[in-house]
Amino acid sequence: MSVLVFVEGFNGEIKKSSLEAATYGYQVAQQLGTSATAVAIGEVHEEALAKLGEQGISKVLYDADSRLNNFVADAYVKVIAKAAQQENAKVLVFSNSNIGAAVGAKLAVRLNGSLATNVTTLPKTDGGFIVTRSVFSGKAFAEVNLTSDVKIIAVKKNALEIANAGSGPATVEKFSADLTDADFAAAPKETIMQDTSGGVLLTEAEIVVSGGRGLKGPENWHLVEDLAKALGAATACSKPVADLDWRPHHEHVGQTGIAVSPNLYIAIGISGAIQHLAGVNSSKVIVVINKDPEAPFFKAADYGIVGDAFDVVPKLIEAARGLDK
Amino acid sequence: MKILVCISNVPDTTSKINFTGDNKSFDKNGVQFVINPWDEYALTRAIELKEAKGGTVTVLNVGEADAEPNIRKALAIGADDAIRVNADPxxxxxxxxxIAAIAKQNNYDMILMGKESIDYNGSQVHNMVGEMLGIPSIVPASKLDLIDDSTARLEREIEGGKEVVEVKLPFVASAQQPMSEPRIPNMRGIMTARTKPLQVVEPVAGETKADYVSFSKPEKKGGVKMIDAENAGELITLLRNEAKVL
Incomplete structure (x- = not known):
């Protein structure tokens, strides 16, 4: 038996969240006294795959079929299921991304496995296989016992640190499943990538700068963008801002938007309704800037500034630009 | 067009979350339940498609009798009939x-639900249903339109962008903003919902694969450290030297 980790690429490099999944996979393999193999699909640099050895991955199965450069659930499931079978994998590890959660759910049916998404801890393996997952929109944790022979885990982003296991490079082996046209029936017609503020994906970002209605209009968004740029952060917004079309919906974080869990979340002009908190409460450090000292968000913050965004944010930008990298 | 919309009955977004019985179960005491907000996007879009193209919208809930007020609410918003599978989900x-068992009996053209439920946040059911039925599942979809009677066009959110997918019916899709603008039931809807059919069926033999053992709550934060707006730049220094996040 072995542990199999699915790693995702972005612009040819491996996503940070997948390095976290690789770390998780290696640590589970250590617990179980076995090795961790990775499977990668589509456009990823082979050097990046070999570097997974740093996270403790011994071997990478790589399917470079260019039809897989875009995510196609059925085709991805087939490749990963074949890899799982070949490696006799009993634990499959994904990042809790749209892709990881989707493929995980389909594999749970196909491999008759138990699935836990949003996982925040390594398993407890005495008397079961118990992992902790984030539930109730970050307001609670649940311990779940995965009872099937095959366990599938989607690891919550930024829940554990990427660890360097110090091994040599992983061997990269070419791999392919016998894909047919039917596997591409729901393939995307078209892919539209957004301008991701200096290449930082919101869901992968370690720092997020987010703006609310306190910024008064889309013409003032340069404050959010300039601070984000100075900090190497991604930008986000509150629900009212997306509803008013000041910013696109894919930037909306909150209960019915995207949930983020960065190391640092900076909220500018956001009052902190409970629905907004539900999307950001797993952030490690929260900074709130609001001119209303009664804004509920201050109760959930680690650092706060009561003041007008138009006075405060330029000072932050200046200070951030002055930091030595 | 026959559309199935799956809804779950979840604690209101503003609920305080507590647990009982040695932290082994969710404490429903004093909690207001609502239709899962993500499912409302699916429900509203289904009703819009029905209004434009004709057909029926059936609401499905796997849950106990206490979900019925919210099933009636879905009927009041505009669904035609409802099925409740009488089981603890x-x-x-x-x-x-x-869901797959109900779908097999009824040949729906599409099966819609929210991208996830706001209680267990699993985001699993839609893809599992698609896989069980052997039909595509488009998750999460932010737009859904019919091109003709047998083809739909959807937009799927991916990290860093979106994809346009054209797919033959039947399929499963999960909804997220901005697929639709949820509606509030009007008085006429509430009146007619009382007499719309709500069928209660017993579950088929099924199995669970993930047992919830216990629950806990995150540790409380240590409190907020305030920085004077005049010296706002000080924040950046604290974030680097004290919080160590820069």
Whole structure:
């Protein structure tokens, strides 16, 4: 038996969240006294795959079929299921991304496995296989016992640190499943990538700068963008801002938007309704800037500034630009 | 067009979350339940498609009798009929099996639900149902339109962008903003909902694969450290030297 980790690429490099999944996979393999193999699909640099050895991955199965450069659930499931079978994998590890959660759910049916998404801890393996997952929109944790022979885990982003296991490079082996046209029936017609503020994906970002209605209009968004740029952060917004079309919906974080869990979340002009908190409460450090000292968000913050965004944010930008990298 | 919309009955977004019985179960005491907000996007879009193209919208809930007020609410918003599978929705796999069983009997053209439920946040059921039925699942979809009677065009959110997918019916899709603008039931809807059919069926044999053992709550934060707006730049220094996040 072995542990199999699915790693995702972005612009040819491996996503940070997948390095976290690789770390998780290696640590589970250590617990179980076995090795961790990775499977990668589509456009990823082979050097990046070999570097997974740093996270403790011994071997990478790589399917470079260019039809897989875009995510196609059925085709991805087939490749990963074949890899799982070949490696006799009993634990499959994904990042809790749209892709990881989707493929995980389909594999749970196909491999008759138990699935836990949003996982925040390594398993407890005495008397079961118990992992902790984030539930109730970050307001609670649940311990779940995965009872099937095959366990599938989607690891919550930024829940554990990427660890360097110090091994040599992983061997990269070419791999392919016998894909047919039917596997591409729901393939995307078209892919539209957004301008991701200096290449930082919101869901992968370690720092997020987010703006609310306190910024008064889309013409003032340069404050959010300039601070984000100075900090190497991604930008986000509150629900009212997306509803008013000041910013696109894919930037909306909150209960019915995207949930983020960065190391640092900076909220500018956001009052902190409970629905907004539900999307950001797993952030490690929260900074709130609001001119209303009664804004509920201050109760959930680690650092706060009561003041007008138009006075405060330029000072932050200046200070951030002055930091030595 | 026959559309199935799956809804779950979840604690209101503003609920305080507590647990009882040695932290082994969710404490429903004093909690207001609502239709899962993500499911409302699916429900509203289904009703819009029905209004434009004709057909029926059936609402399905796998849950106990206490979900019925919210099933009636879905009927009041505009669904035509409802099915409740009378079972405790113990885990995603079990729920997906129940939905798949209902779908097999009824040949729906599309099966819609929210991208996830705001209680267990699993985001599993839609893809499991698609896989069990052997039909595509488009998750999460932010737009859904019919091109003709047999083809739909959807937009799927991916990290860093979106994809346009054209797919033959039947399929499963999960909804997220901005697929639709949820509606509030009007008085006429509430009156007619009382007499719309709500069928209660017993579950098919299913299995659970993830047992919830216990719950806990995150540790409380240590309190907020305030920085004077005049010296706002000080924040950046604290974030680097004290919080160590820069």
């Amino acid at each position: 113990k885990d995603a796999f079990f729920v997906a099996q129940q």
